[in-house]
Amino acid sequence: AQTVTQSQPEMSVQEAETVTLSCTYDTSESDYYLFWYKQPPSRQMILVIRQEAYKQQNATENRFSVNFQKAAKSFSLKISDSQLGDAAMYFCAPNTGFQKLVFGTGTRLLVSP
Amino acid sequence: DTGVSQNPRHKITKRGQNVTFRCDPISEHNRLYWYRQTLGQGPEFLTYFQNEAQLEKSRLLSDRFSAERPKGSFSTLEIQRTEQGDSAMYLCASSSDIAGGASTDTQYFGPGTRLTVL
Numbered sequence: 001a002q003t004v005t006q007s008q009p010e011m012s013v014q015e016a017e018t019v020t021l022s023c024t025y026d027t028s029e030s031d032y033y034l035f036w037y038k039q040p041p042s043r044q045m046i047l048v049i050r051q052e053a054y055k056q057q058n059a060t061e062n063r064f065s066v067n068f069q070k071a072a073k074s075f076s077l078k079i080s081d082s083q084l085g086d087a088a089m090y091f092c093a094p095n096t097g098f099q100k101l102v103f104g105t106g107t108r109l110l111v112s113p
Numbered sequence: 114d115t116g117v118s119q120n121p122r123h124k125i126t127k128r129g130q131n132v133t134f135r136c137d138p139i140s141e142h143n144r145l146y147w148y149r150q151t152l153g154q155g156p157e158f159l160t161y162f163q164n165e166a167q168l169e170k171s172r173l174l175s176d177r178f179s180a181e182r183p184k185g186s187f188s189t190l191e192i193q194r195t196e197q198g199d200s201a202m203y204l205c206a207s208s209s210d211i212a213g214g215a216s217t218d219t220q221y222f223g224p225g226t227r228l229t230v231l
Binding site: 004033035037042043044045046047050091093095099100101102103104105106 | 144146148153154155156157158161163168169171202204206208218219220221222223224225
């Protein structure tokens, strides 16, 4: 079974600072995609960033970037210049076959002024 | 493109009653997914449609659960004889198979339907 581990139940960051959320996963697939989703208190899941496993270059999306280590099966999310609106649950989710996403348990990000 | 919509947003029902949820995907998205999310957990996959065909069902989807996508557009998820353990947020997502291969498409989620079984 595919598993996703987010070892940080909660992280705190001050506005304008940088925070990194960790994620490790297990898969036997060689070609797959990985996603980070954000779920604010309103509970709508929002796509943050996507990484193709065959690409060596790490994905970036404005203040969000990933550190993808394929051999280590690690996929961390870095948020730069944190904003109050970044406060949410963040889920790591590989899409490793048969279309379904497998989600971790999430990391709650708290942002303080 | 108005995004994925789900109705109702909230449903309270008594144990033993049947409930039905609807999901309208992003227009022209051919893939549609249902997930269930309980408090404090990440979403868990329930089932997946490509057009009108239901291609995969999780073992979580007991025989009390049935999902349809009759014309390859909207989908319904029905739960018969609800139990208190069915209380959860039911999420729908859709995606487009542009590249035609597995594991290539990005799923966009709706706001969910929160089910409370009393």
